[in-house]
Amino acid sequence: MGRTTLVFTEQKDGRLRNVSFESLTAAARIAEGGEVAAVLFGTVQGGQVEELGKYGANRVYAVACDELKQYSPDAYKQAMLQVIKRVNPDAIVLGHTGIGKDVAPRIAARLGLGLITDCTDVQSSGGDLIFVRPIFAGKAFQKKKFVDQKLFVTIRPNNIQPEENDGSPEVIPLDVEIRNLRSTVKEVVQRTASGIDLSEAKVVVSGGRGVKSSEGFKPLQELADVLGGTIGASRGACDAGYCDYALQIGQTGKVVTPELYIACGISGAIQHLAGMSQSKLIVAINKDPEAPIFQVADYGIVGDLFEVVPKLTEAFKKVLL
Numbered sequence: 633m634g635r636t637t638l639v640f641t642e643q644k645d646g647r648l649r650n651v652s653f654e655s656l657t658a659a660a661r662i663a664e665g666g667e668v669a670a671v672l673f674g675t676v677q678g679g680q681v682e683e684l685g686k687y688g689a690n691r692v693y694a695v696a697c698d699e700l701k702q703y704s705p706d707a708y709k710q711a712m713l714q715v716i717k718r719v720n721p722d723a724i725v726l727g728h729t730g731i732g733k734d735v736a737p738r739i740a741a742r743l744g745l746g747l748i749t750d751c752t753d754v755q756s757s758g759g760d761l762i763f764v765r766p767i768f769a770g771k772a773f774q775k776k777k778f779v780d781q782k783l784f785v786t787i788r789p790n791n792i793q794p795e796e797n798d799g800s801p802e803v804i805p806l807d808v809e810i811r812n813l814r815s816t817v818k819e820v821v822q823r824t825a826s827g828i829d830l831s832e833a834k835v836v837v838s839g840g841r842g843v844k845s846s847e848g849f850k851p852l853q854e855l856a857d858v859l860g861g862t863i864g865a866s867r868g869a870c871d872a873g874y875c876d877y878a879l880q881i882g883q884t885g886k887v888v889t890p891e892l893y894i895a896c897g898i899s900g901a902i903q904h905l906a907g908m909s910q911s912k913l914i915v916a917i918n919k920d921p922e923a924p925i926f927q928v929a930d931y932g933i934v935g936d937l938f939e940v941v942p943k944l945t946e947a948f949k950k951v952l953l
C-alpha cells in the first residue's frame with residue numbers, strides 16, 4: 633500500500649530549489665508505492681507544478697499566504713503543522729537547509745516525532761528503510777531506521793540525484809491561518825555576491841588565511857564566476873576579517889558537497905574538512921607541500937595561489953566562455 637509522503641519544497645526568487653527535487657526522489661523511495669505530495673508555500677509560479685510532477689509529485693498542496701512569502705520560523709511552523717494535520721502523512725521530508733534545520737526540530741518536538749536529520753541516502757534493506765547520515769565530520773556513516781510508524785527526515789542537499797518520474801499532479805489550494813507571530817522578517821540581506829546558495833552550489837572556490845586580505849578574494853571570485861560557482865571560506869579567513877562569516881565552511885559553518893571544491897590557501901584543519909570533505913572532486917592550491925589539505929585533495933597544486941588562480945581562470949575562460 634505504501635506511505636503517503638509529504639515533501640515541504642523550497643523556492644527562492646521564484647525558482648524551486650534543487651533540494652526540493654532531491655527530497656522528492658528520497659520521498660519516492662520512502663513512499664514505497666504510496667503517494668508523494670509536495671507542499672509549496674507562497675505564490676505558485678508558472679511551470680513549478682509541472683516541475684514538481686516531473687520529479688515524482690502526485691499531488692501539490694499550494695499554500696498561498698502573505699506571511700509565508702519569506703521564511704519566518706514561527707509562521708512556517710504554524711503553516712506546516714496545519715498542513716500535516718490536514719494531510720496526515722505517514723512520512724515527512726524536508727531539505728537539510730537553513731530552513732529545514734531550523735523548523736524540522738520544532739515540528740518534531742511539537743508532534744512528538746522522531747527525526748533523522750542530514751540524510752545523504754535512503755536505502756531499502758530486508759524490508760526496512762535505512763537512512764544514511766554522515767557522522768564524525770564525514771569520517772563515518774550512520775545507518776538508522778525508525779521504530780515509530782511515522783517517519784520524519786531532512787535531506788542533505790547535493791547528495792541524492794533527482795530522478796525524473798513523469799507525473800501530472802493535481803493542485804490542491806490549502807488555506808492556513810497564521811496567528812500571534814512572535815517574530816516577523818523585516819529584510820533579507822544577500823551576502824553572497826553571486827546569489828548562489830553555498831550549500832547547493834555545484835562549484836565552490838574557497839579561500840583561507842592564505843588569501844591575506846579581502847582584496848585577495850577577488851581572483852577567487854573571478855574563477856568562481858567563470859565556473860558558474862560561488863565563493864566560500866575557512867574560519868581562518870573569516871576570523872581575519874577577509875570575508876563575512878556567512879561564507880564559512882566547516883564544523884561551525886556550512887556543509888557543502890559540490891561537484892568541484894577548490895581550496896585556495898587553506899591548510900585543511902579537521903574542522904574545515906568537516907564541511908567539505910564529501911565534495912565530489914577536491915582541488916587544493918597551497919604553497920606548503922605538507923599542508924594537510926593535500927591528504928583529502930584529488931588534485932593538488934603546490935604554488936602561490938595569486939599565480940595559480942588567475943592562470944586557472946584564464947585556462948577555464950578559453951574552454952568555457
Ligand code: FAD
Binds near residue numbers: 843867880920937938
Ligand atoms: P591556516 O591554518 O593559517 O592556513 C593557511 C594556509 O594558507 C597555509 O596552509 C599556508 O601554507 C597557505 N598559504 C599562505 N599563503 C599562501 C599563498 N600565497 N598561496 C597558497 N597558499 C598559501 N575552521 C574552518 O575552516 N571552519 C570551521 O567551521 C571551523 N570550526 C572550528 C570549530 C572549533 C571548535 C575550532 C577550535 C576551530 C574551528 N575552525 C574552523 C578553525 C580551524 O581549526 C583552523 O584554525 C582554520 O580552518 C584555519 O584556517 P586556514 O586554513 O584558512 O588558515
